[in-house]
Amino acid sequence: MTADPKQKPEEAETSELAPDDTVPGATDKAAPRDDEAQAIDEAPVIDDATIEALELNEAEAGAAFASPREAELAAQIADLKDQLVRALAETENLRNRARREKAEALKYAAAPLAKDLLSVADNLKRALAAVPADAVEENAALKTLLTGVEMTDKSLGDAFAKHGIVPIDPVGEKLDPHRHEAMIEIDDASKPAGTVAQVYELGWLLGERLLRPARVAVSKGGPKAAGPGGAEGGEAPEPGSTVDTKA
Template sequence: MSNENTPPDVDDTAAAEGHVAAENFGLSEDGTIDTAEDPRDARIAELEGQVAQLRDQALRALADSENLRRRTDREKEQWSRYAAATLAKDLLNASDNLRRALESAPADRDSLDDAMKNLLVGVEMTEKEMLSAFEKHGIAKIEPLGEKFDYNFHQAMFELENTGKPAGTVVQVLAPGYVLHDRLLRAAMVGVAKGGTPEDHAPVDTTA
């Protein structure tokens, strides 16, 4: 019968202590370094990768949302600025006709009867109101007489010689042009000086 108070064998105690030390320092029981990876480290790395991926997806979604908002705002602004373009184009001919009616009236209105005078006054007021409405909505008239021809805003209908103006100068306006903000509604129909002395090639004074 064994004695319960018998002290533990010295060899058993040393082995137990060596096992604990090996665990503390990452050593196997035979004293070699344990190189096996802790499965918890692999799980942590996996979770960190998932977090990084989700973060990247969230940032991309946020950027897409911001781009969509900006594009929507830009399209809304464009629509607001140019919504009147179609209506304005339809009214341009009416404005031209009012101007032609006034230009066809006699210069000396004193010779006209009261009814005709009142009619012309009414036409003038109508034209003024129409131009005021155009201006209110960002529509501006192009009156390029005397300016250098610009194909972006002018349409050349014919050329005139011997005008005394540099070549390419607008010498006659058949119909004014119009722009809506920075967008062309209708090019001004013009006559352009042909020949002459181009502005970029003025004659050199040789009398000195």
Template sequence: MTDKTPDLDRTPESPLDMAANDLAPPAEGADADRLAKAEAERDEMKDRLLRTLADMENLRRRTEREVADARTYGVTAFARDTLNVADNLRRALESVPAEARAGMDGALKALVDGVELTERDLLKTLERHGVRRLEPKGQRFDPNHHQAMFEIPDATVPNGTVMQVVQAGYVIGDRVLRPAMVGVAKGGPKAAAPEAGGGQPQ
């Protein structure tokens, strides 16, 4: 016959004992694992934060640069179209021979003076918007700003000197809007060492 007599020596766990067991500190190995996991999560979050801050700084700088470029170069297409007007004004003035100008008076002189004034005003307006006309005559040929159209034999000036400007060039900010079309000297003494960005015509 099986003895079903309860073990009176065994004391049942009270609710307080069970709660105390739940709150007991985990084993030392579990503590180390939990700490390592928390440190890994912290390092990951720190890395994400630093990457986000770097991305935001790069975005801020890029946006500032794009805004500055838009402010400087936003009128590029309009300015390039306006150059035709400047060219036509210059051609109109150059079509009047110097000797004819000397003998002009009355309405004809007023017309020529008016065209000159219009050209000056147009160039000043372009300059206010960052567009500047190049004046390369007498300067060393620079392939970044000039386009050589022909060579002019001349032994009296350094080789590669701009002797004639066929069409004026323009820059906007630090970019070439249109290179100056020029004729360069050939056959003279060797030019001095080029500055940064300079060079000889091909």
């Protein structure tokens, strides 16, 4: 093979090497690259959980070293949240109170009208009581009139009952100052003292609210009325009935 006169001696010498020939020292220079690749392959793999833990630690560390301004803002946010919760609770309480007041207003809306009609009911009952039984049998017209008054009284009673208006007829009961108004005392040895012996006017209730107390005569003869425990001579119950007297 004839060498190119322009080719440098070193290049000509290198080009004459066979393909299988190796340059001395080439193996020693390639070794570091193999070790580096092996080290990269054997490097530990960081999973997602580890990354999240590292990020969380970093966030906590950042919070620990937060500036005073950030701490002040966090305190203001907490205070505003507390105020919001309190405002919501107060608003809900107001709603509940408004619902209760509305329900009571609807329930007792008929109280003024019912009070005005009580005298009508009283007059109807007086009219019925004033008619002698024998006169009814002798007079057909009077009997018809009495029947009409009885039907009117019954219709009025049904209307009262429909709206929760009920009478108080306490004959034989112990006097209750919250529901009964004692007009007089009468001698009646057959009843314990302090017992209602006679009713002059019926009392009336609208739900739990007192429209009018029953006007009664109280017995003052005989033994003392039984107390709350059932023994004679017991003390009268303490005032505090659940009857609403605001009507």
